[in-house]
Ligand SMILES: Nc1ncnc2c1ncn2[C@@H]1O[C@H](COP(=O)(O)OP(=O)(O)OP(=O)(O)O)[C@@H](O)[C@H]1O
């Protein structure tokens with residue numbers, strides 16, 4: 726009989742040691758994962774800092790040279806032209822700073838979200854109408870395939886900013902004679918809005934990274950190009966509305982940006998006639 730007790734005590738001891746070992750391994754693994762996440766966050770904020778410095782240094786250097794040259798010039802016309810260029814550069818820098826501040830606020834959850842019932846179908850039609858003239862100017866065909874009566878519970882202004890950013894991009898990156906299609910459907914409690922085109926598209930390996938701050942496909946940071954903040958804002962706004970956005974290859978041959986949002990309880994959409 727005592728043999729059984731000794732065996733039981735031994736088994737308990739072994740089981741206890743195994744559980745202790747397993748718990749220690751688990752704690753070590755979660756510490757390692759926390760550490761690697763911290764390293765990633767530190768690296769990403771350092772990268773963001775470098776990018777901000779780069780994006781502001783270039784226009785500041787240009788301004789410096791421009792103002793210095795103009796000061797040596799007596800011509801008042803030249804002074805005026807320089808002041809106009811200075812104003813444009815300052816506006817560019819202001820928009821980078823304000824986009825970064827908005828992004829920080831949205832990601833930290835500090836941005837006020839005014840949720841209300843929004844007829845998304847109507848809003849998207851309005852946005853399409855607004856972008857019609859710019860598309861025409863750039864010789865692009867802009868088409869809408871929007872189901873009727875799609876209702877969402879969301880902030881109207883944030884929705885408008887999401888789709889304006891995506892259309893801005895399509896109009897900017899699709900060459901003349903191209904096609905841009907904005908489509909929207911609602912299925913099983915989810916609303917799906919797609920902005921797609923037949924332009925150059927996004928390479929598969931960049932489709933996640935493209936949403937990070939300052940990521941641009943064209944590495945030559947031309948002054949006329951964007952800051953690389955638009956898609957980060959789209960992602961942050963979509964998340965604020967309990968939705969998301971992802972990039973894929975479009976059936977049209979270019980990029981497809983797919984925004985998903987929760988549908989409002991009311992409002993049964995009808996298909997496009
Ligand atoms: N429809 C598209 N087709 C091809 N490339 C695109 C498209 N939309 C975005 N991109 C690529 O993704 C990059 C990031 O887009 P994002 O909107 O974040 O920044 P941006 O347009 O460069 O500048 P910003 O929006 O801040 O003015 C762009 O620079 C471009 O290279």
Ligand SMILES: [Mg+2]
Nearest residue numbers: 894951955956
């Ligand atoms: Mg953009």
